[in-house]
Amino acid sequence: MAHTARILKGEKTLRLHYANCKAYNADFDGDEMNAHFPQNELARSEGYNIAHVCNQYLVPKDGTPLSGLIQDHVISGVRLSLRGRFFAKHDYQQLVFQAVSFRTDDIVTLPPAILKPTPLWSGKQVLSTVILNVIPRDRQAINLKSVAKISPKAWQNATPRAWRGGGTPFVNDSDMSEAEVVIRGGELLVGVLDKTHYGATPFGLVHCIYELYGGTYATKLLSSFAKLFTSFLQHDGFTLGVHDILILPDADKKRRKVIKRLRKLGNSVMTVALDLSKNAETDDILE
Numbered sequence: 001m002a003h004t005a006r007i008l009k010g011e012k013t014l015r016l017h018y019a020n021c022k023a024y025n026a027d028f029d030g031d032e033m034n035a036h037f038p039q040n041e042l043a044r045s046e047g048y049n050i051a052h053v054c055n056q057y058l059v060p061k062d063g064t065p066l067s068g069l070i071q072d073h074v075i076s077g078v079r080l081s082l083r084g085r086f087f088a089k090h091d092y093q094q095l096v097f098q099a100v101s102f103r104t105d106d107i108v109t110l111p112p113a114i115l116k117p118t119p120l121w122s123g124k125q126v127l128s129t130v131i132l133n134v135i136p137r138d139r140q141a142i143n144l145k146s147v148a149k150i151s152p153k154a155w156q157n158a159t160p161r162a163w164r165g166g167g168t169p170f171v172n173d174s175d176m177s178e179a180e181v182v183i184r185g186g187e188l189l190v191g192v193l194d195k196t197h198y199g200a201t202p203f204g205l206v207h208c209i210y211e212l213y214g215g216t217y218a219t220k221l222l223s224s225f226a227k228l229f230t231s232f233l234q235h236d237g238f239t240l241g242v243h244d245i246l247i248l249p250d251a252d253k254k255r256r257k258v259i260k261r262l263r264k265l266g267n268s269v270m271t272v273a274l275d276l277s278k279n280a281e282t283d284d285i286l287e
Contacts, residue, residue: 001020001023001051001052001053001056002046002047002048002050002051002052002053003020003052003053004052005035014033014035016033017223017226018069018070018071018073018226019067019068019069019219019222019223019226020053020067021070022066022067022068022070022200023056023066023067053067053215053219054214054215054216054218054219055215056215057210057215057218057219058210063202064200064201064202065200065201065202065204065206065207065210066200067200067206067218067219067222068195068198068199068200068201068206068222069195069198069199069222069225069226069229070195070199072229072230072233072238073198073225073226073229073230074194074195074198074199075233075238076229076230076232076233076236076238077127077193077194077198077225077229078150078192078193078194079232079236079238080123080126080127080193080228080229080232080236081123081124081127081188081191081192081193082123082178082192083178085122085123085124086113086114086120086121086122086123087120087121087122087123087126088118088119088120088121089112089119089121091235092109092121092125092126092129093109094231095126095228095231095232096109096126096129096130096133096228098227098228098231099130099133099224099225099227099228099231100129100130100133100134100224101227102220102224103133107129107133108129108132108133108137109129110125110128110129110132110187112125113125124187124188124189125187125188126228127188127193127228128186128187128188130221130224130225130228131183131186131187131188131205131221132186132187133224134209134217134220134221134224135186135209135212135213135217135221136213136217139212139213141185141186141187142183142186142205142208142209142212143183143184143185144181144182144183144205144208145180145181145182145183146180146181146191146196146197146203146204146205147174147179147180147181147191147196148178148179148180148181148191148192148193148194148196148197149194149195149196150178150179150192150194151179152174152177152179152180154179155177155178155179176190177190178190178191178192179191179192181193181196181197181205183205193205198221198222198225205221206218206221206222209221
């Protein structure tokens with residue numbers, strides 16, 4: 001793919017946007033890459049009009065998306081769009097500006113979700129504002145009904161009670177839950193935006209933006225989301241300490257039992273595969 005490079009003085013390494021990692025199978029563990037500079041205007045035109053990232057969003061093999069956000073951005077996007085996440089006016093405007101600072105005209109904002117006792121904007125409204133400022137304003141805003149990658153059961157901390165509201169009960173468990181994603185007029189109304197919608201997955205939000213408005217707006221949305229999620233993580237950190245990955249005593253006891261059982265099971269499998277006696281010794285199996 002062709003990229004527009006920004007030269008930084010004193011730097012001797014290539015910096016790559018998260019969204020393009022899948023195209024190069026890059027995983028930030030010491031990978032090395034070769035960059036080729038166009039030698040004439042014809043090669044430059046080919047890179048800008050054919051091989052540019054905006055024009056290579058889909059894989060030629062099967063038409064699935066190639067670019068998408070990964071790792072920290074996915075965590076930030078989920079935490080930002082959770083139900084109950086609210087921001088004051090200053091924080092809302094700061095997050096929106098971080099995401100759509102490329103605009104030279106007026107930035108469209110939304111009215112607060114809560115007016116009293118103090119105006120508050122939800123995390124879903126922050127994402128909605130970014131979407132509305134990225135898509136072209138002379139086109140119909142996107143309408144989308146989809147699902148999140150997180151299962152509906154993951155949001156339940158108790159057994160659901162029987163339906164007592166009258167009328168027709170919900171047939172699908174994901175209805176009116178955070179597992180159902182509903183976007184109307186470019187505004188995120190229900191659901192959590194996760195890797196399904198801004199990762200390299202088909203039929204997500206970014207994929208639909210590409211099909212409706214083109215590759216330029218799809219890559220703009222990915223860039224805006226990346227800036228937004230990075231800025232949000234600076235205020236709402238998500239850390240993983242040593243204590244979080246220590247094995248509990250009960251779990252360690254189960255692990256040792258499984259390993260001990262596997263060693264005996266391996267010998268029995270070898271005796272069956274080699275047609276040996278069930279009472280064969282370990283030395284006979286190795287021979």
